[in-house]
Amino acid sequence: MNQPKPSFFSSAWPLSPVSRALAVVLFTAACGAQAQQAALREVTVNDSSAAPQADISGFGDVPLRELPLSATVIDSQQLRASGARRLADLTQFDASVTDAYNSAGYWDYLTVRGFVLDNRFNYRREGLPISAETSIPLDNKERVEILRGTSGIQSGTSAPGGLVNYVVKRPTEQDLRTVRIETNSRGSLLGAVDLGGRFGENREFGYRINVVSENLKPITHDLDGNRNLFSLAADWRITRDSVLEFEIEQSRKTQPSQAGYSLLGSVLPRPVDPRINLNNQPWSQPSVFKALTGTVRFSQAINSDWRWSAQIGQQRLKSDDRLAYAFGCGAEGNYDRYCSDGTFDVYDFRSDNERRTQTAGSLNLKGNVATGSVKHELGFGLLQSRVRNRFQDQAYNYAGTGNIWGTAMVPANPDATTPQTNRDERSTELSAQDAIRWNDRFTTWLGVRHTRLDRSSIGNDGSNPTGYKQDVTTPWIAASYAIQPGLLAYASWGKGVESQVVPNRISQYANAGQALPALTSRQWELGLKGGNDAFNWQVAWFDISRPMTNLDLCSGYCEVRNDGRAVHRGLEAGAQWNQGPWRLGGSIAVIDAKRRGSTENPALNGQSPTNVPKEVLRAQAAYRVASVPGLEIAGQLSYEGRRNVLPDGSITLPSWTRVDAVLRYETRLRGVNTSWTLAVDNLFDRRYWKESPFQFSHVYLFPGAPRTLRLGVSIAL
Structure with a gap:
């Protein structure tokens, strides 16, 4: 029986000293500013049509077209129009972003510039x-920001592909009353309400409420589920220079997860019917993901040049991860693929009551300083976070033999006897950055972040305790030059760091439980950006070098150590054009990703990583029909090139192309603004393997979804 969940402000929060101090700062600052409320003046509101910005860049006040880095911003209008529900749906917006083991009913993974994000x-x-080890709803997100490349100045430790930042919807200036209903050809039904506005004597209080409920009926058989979301964002404009913001969201998703297909012996099978469910045992249970997340932030302008902010947030996750797990072929001695006759081993996997808690607090100071004709845009930050993950014993038991037709039934074997590992982490990060504007054209950008890590783990039965402390420093430097108005050239160099510890298995690893030297990635990037409000474009070349270890290749008793590098070089290009009734856009990415310098398995040298297409193209087009005011016809094309299925490159996945089409119609019915959407995904009903992740030392194949119709209506009351 579940224990009652503590309230968001409960004293059960595991706050660190910095987090406690932040809470006091937020409360004291708000109370202090309240004394000035009598002098409340008009607040300047940002124009929603302004050039896109990305907080994740670290230079959130600077438009993206002026920054020496690559990022994509997907706003709420794009999310709604595309029908995006989950992280995996965002791959359609950026050619540098692809899938990485995105199974229905499970949490999502992304690959950026050929590296899987952690x-x-x-x-x-x-x-x-x-x-992101949960299901994150997009319904209450104002935008999703995807930074491409190493992220050393934005994050203490992270994989080198980039970062993803979710920004929630904020209170609106005008009253917002929107109801949205959406269904698809399988019978899924979504209902959503979005409310916003301001109130108070001087409209100093704002609110934004999102309520969503969806009955999930995917095209795959026996994979029905449901999800719901409640979120509230509020702010208090205490004075013109003081703002207190608060937001909280609670979500729940329950749905069975789909097991992936695989190779049949040494053969890549033809794309299968995507409606077949390999997780259809009588005892299969849905996975359940619950989340309670919120933040409080206070911002204060010191004067016209300087401002500071304090923020504290917490995420509380509870998951029940369950699957009739298809894994390997014991009959043929292959544990990375299925049997040549289409059968496979089935395991009863159940990991209930997984609990993950993350608490973080930050202090930031930003301002401008002029030294003669040179201007400095400075930023200083302190970030402290604490992670506490707790797990119960899990079931991972052999249950019998299944097949790819989904017709074999096997008995349950649910005994939870496999211990898991509890994890704790504390990190403190100090950062500084300076954008030095030498003149109207030339700017240099400097940044550095120092991170102190304190990580420990112990078996949930009290066995095999281990821990380590590590200090890492990640610098970043860039230069940009405005060749002419609307044309910017830039170059950047930076580091990113990953910190790993050898699993504490003394029977398998000679250095079990020991921390490895920090894995330091390095990236060069050269780019051009240009355009205006009607047309903008960007071209970027990157070179990322990331250290690799022999951990995944350690099949006997061995010492885990660094083993060569992964070198990813590529070219990205993207453009958007809006002129008259036309909207055109697209992006292309060409990646040359190779493993180099491996001594444990030299055969991997020169090979591309699994599940990374060599070329990716995304293209969008929309046309507003002048003879029918409010009617827009849109289409999207996605192409992904060949990719390795096996690490040695002996089997590759063919390229694929998919076309989607959309009709949108906006009108007024009895004085009410109404928007209709009719979309057809996979218009030509192509059958293809969408991705081939090599996950958990096993080859998986996921088919593309068949042709699906989606109908939605949005009413602004």
């Missing part, structure tokens, strides 16, 4: 670190 360290919400 769900523990590469995700942010409102700028604070969170875990």
